[in-house]
Structure formats: C-alpha cells, structure tokens
Amino acid sequence: MSEGLCGLSLILFFLFSSTCPVMAEEPVLTGTLLQDTLMHGGKKRSFLVYMPDGDIAGRPLFLVLHGSKGKGKSVRQQSGYQFDVLADREKCIVVYPDGYRKHWNDCRSAPKDKAHTKDIDDVGFLTALVEMCCTRWHADPARVYAVGFSNGGHMCFRLAAEVPDKIAGITAIAANMPAPGWSKCPAPENGFPVMIVSGTDDPINPYEGGKVRLFHFIKKGEVLPASDSAKAWLKSEDMGKKPVSKKLIDHDLEDGTEVEILTWPDSRVRLYTIRGGGHTIPGGEQYLPASIVGRVSHDINIAQEVWEFFVAVE
Numbered sequence: 001m002s003e004g005l006c007g008l009s010l011i012l013f014f015l016f017s018s019t020c021p022v023m024a025e026e027p028v029l030t031g032t033l034l035q036d037t038l039m040h041g042g043k044k045r046s047f048l049v050y051m052p053d054g055d056i057a058g059r060p061l062f063l064v065l066h067g068s069k070g071k072g073k074s075v076r077q078q079s080g081y082q083f084d085v086l087a088d089r090e091k092c093i094v095v096y097p098d099g100y101r102k103h104w105n106d107c108r109s110a111p112k113d114k115a116h117t118k119d120i121d122d123v124g125f126l127t128a129l130v131e132m133c134c135t136r137w138h139a140d141p142a143r144v145y146a147v148g149f150s151n152g153g154h155m156c157f158r159l160a161a162e163v164p165d166k167i168a169g170i171t172a173i174a175a176n177m178p179a180p181g182w183s184k185c186p187a188p189e190n191g192f193p194v195m196i197v198s199g200t201d202d203p204i205n206p207y208e209g210g211k212v213r214l215f216h217f218i219k220k221g222e223v224l225p226a227s228d229s230a231k232a233w234l235k236s237e238d239m240g241k242k243p244v245s246k247k248l249i250d251h252d253l254e255d256g257t258e259v260e261i262l263t264w265p266d267s268r269v270r271l272y273t274i275r276g277g278g279h280t281i282p283g284g285e286q287y288l289p290a291s292i293v294g295r296v297s298h299d300i301n302i303a304q305e306v307w308e309f310f311v312a313v314e
Contacts, residue, residue: 065152072096082303106154107185110221169193199277
C-alpha cells in the first residue's frame with residue numbers, strides 16, 4: 001500500500017468510496033515471474049523477478065520498490081504491470097523486492113515502523129540483491145536503476161545518497177525529499193540522475209512540501225516541495241540555470257490530470273509534475289478510491305518515461 005495506509009484500507013474504502021478502485025488486469029506477457037529469497041543480516045528477504053524471454057545477458061536491471069504496507073507483488077499490480085511490459089520489449093530484468101515487514105528503512109527520521117526503529121540494513125540488502133542478479137543472470141552492473149513509489153521512492157533517495165556507485169539512476173514517485181532536520185542520510189550526490197514524479201493533488205506527499213500524513217493522525221515528518229527536491233540533486237553550476245518546461249499531450253481528457261516536465265539544461269535531473277494527480281503511479285491502477293489517495297493520470301506510461309530518461313542520461 002501507499003504511505004501510512006496500514007490496515008485501514010478496507011475501512012476507508014467503505015467510508016470513502018466515491019470513486020471505486022479499478023484493479024489492473026495482468027497483460028499478456030511472454031516472460032516468467034520467479035519468486036525467491038536472499039539471506040541478509042540474518043533475515044530471509046523475499047523478492048519477485050520478472051524475467052523476459054530471450055537473451056538478457058548484459059541488459060539493464062530495474063529494482064521496483066513498493067510503498068509502505070506493501071509488497072513487491074502489490075507495486076507490480078499498482079503500476080499496471082508496466083515494467084513487465086517494458087521488460088518484454090527491451091529485454092531487461094525487473095526485480096520487485098519486499099521490504100522488512102512491508103516497509104523500507106529510508107532516509108526519513110520520523111516513521112516508527114519496524115524497518116525504521118530496528119534500523120534494518122535495506123541498503124545492504126538491495127545492493128546484495130543487485131550483485132546476486134548480476135552474477136546469476138548477467139545483468140549489466142553499470143545499468144542498474146531503482147524506481148520507487150512512496151516509501152519506496154524515499155528508499156531510492158537513500159540508495160542514491162549512500163551507494164551511487166551501485167545504482168545508475170533513480171525515479172521517485174509520490175515521494176519528495178525529507179525537509180531539513182527530518183533526514184538521517186548524507187547530502188545528495190549532486191549531478192546524480194534523478195527523476196521525480198509528484199502529483200499536485202497528492203493528499204499524503206504534499207507537492208508544495210510540508211507534513212506527510214494521512215487524515216492528520218498518521219504522521220511521517222516533513223518533506224521539501226517537489227521543485228526543491230529536484231534542485232537538491234543539481235550540480236552547483238546548474239542551480240542558476242533556468243529550467244525548461246514542457247507540457248505533454250493530454251491523452252486522457254477524462255482523468256482530470258495533465259503532465260508537465262521540468263528539466264535543467266546540461267543536468268541529469270527531471271521533474272514530472274502531474275497536475276491533478278494524487279498519491280498514485282501514472283498509468284497504473286486506482287488502487288484505492290480517489291477520495292483517499294487522489295487520481296491516477298493516464299496521460300503517460302511511467303515505465304516508458306523512466307526508460308527514456310535513463311537512456312538519455314547514460
């Protein structure tokens with residue numbers, strides 16, 4: 001599930017069912033879905049792997065990280081299986097790991113779930129998982145990318161800050177950078193390839209920054225505005241450059257969203273603003289009613305956008 005939804009989802013569904021969830025149907029896929037475990041830090045950690053048919057040696061590897069109270073299989077469905085379709089087309093490997101007790105120990109100091117309070121070594125687990133995949137399936141260690149939703153997006157920030165030599169780029173969806181005083185990670189690696197996707201109507205991760213919370217009683221600290229989150233990854237010489245804005249075609253006139261991309265010249269940082277979008281994955285499913293998490297944009301295929309971004313910054 002997304003940030004802080006805990007066991008409330010079924011209750012909330014009945015209380016706020018003005019827009020019913022639309023569950024994604026699994027598309028026709030030609031690859032194989034594997035389930036496996038890896039021992040790390042004395043704990044058996046589980047994950048799913050989508051393996052496309054054909055030769056994958058030397059191809060990219062994608063880590064796709066779920067939100068809090070989720071699992072690998074949930075973000076696979078919430079994303080509308082877009083990354084599996086991408087894997088079939090581009091012959092890359094997609095891994096959907098499970099967080100510790102459904103959470104990731106990201107950079108934020110406020111969350112009180114077990115992954116945070118026990119200071120679980122998720123950076124170590126994910127880097128070990130990457131090494132295993134590169135050894136077992138011969139993925140390209142120079143083209144390992146992390147994509148995360150909500151808590152998973154925050155975990156991507158931590159990977160980029162702490163092991164930029166192991167990850168070639170990240171995409172954080174529905175996750176802004178922790179505000180000053182709310183982070184336990186080192187300063188960002190300026191110039192690192194970062195793509196941030198943020199909805200202006202996100203009721204949990206505020207686009208303009210501020211407190212991360214659900215219904216005012218589940219609090220997760222504070223975050224920067226989406227624009228400042230993107231700027232945090234710029235090199236000093238790029239900070240003063242005027243960003244270039246591009247509005248994409250509104251392919252779905254019924255979803256109430258539009259997409260704008262902000263880029264800084266000569267940088268490897270990109271901000272996708274989903275105007276009208278909520279705490280959701282663009283092109284994915286409406287996993288909870290819009291009255292709870294906001295709307296899903298159907299104007300872009302997020303996996304394709306991620307692929308094009310990473311190819312551009314290689």
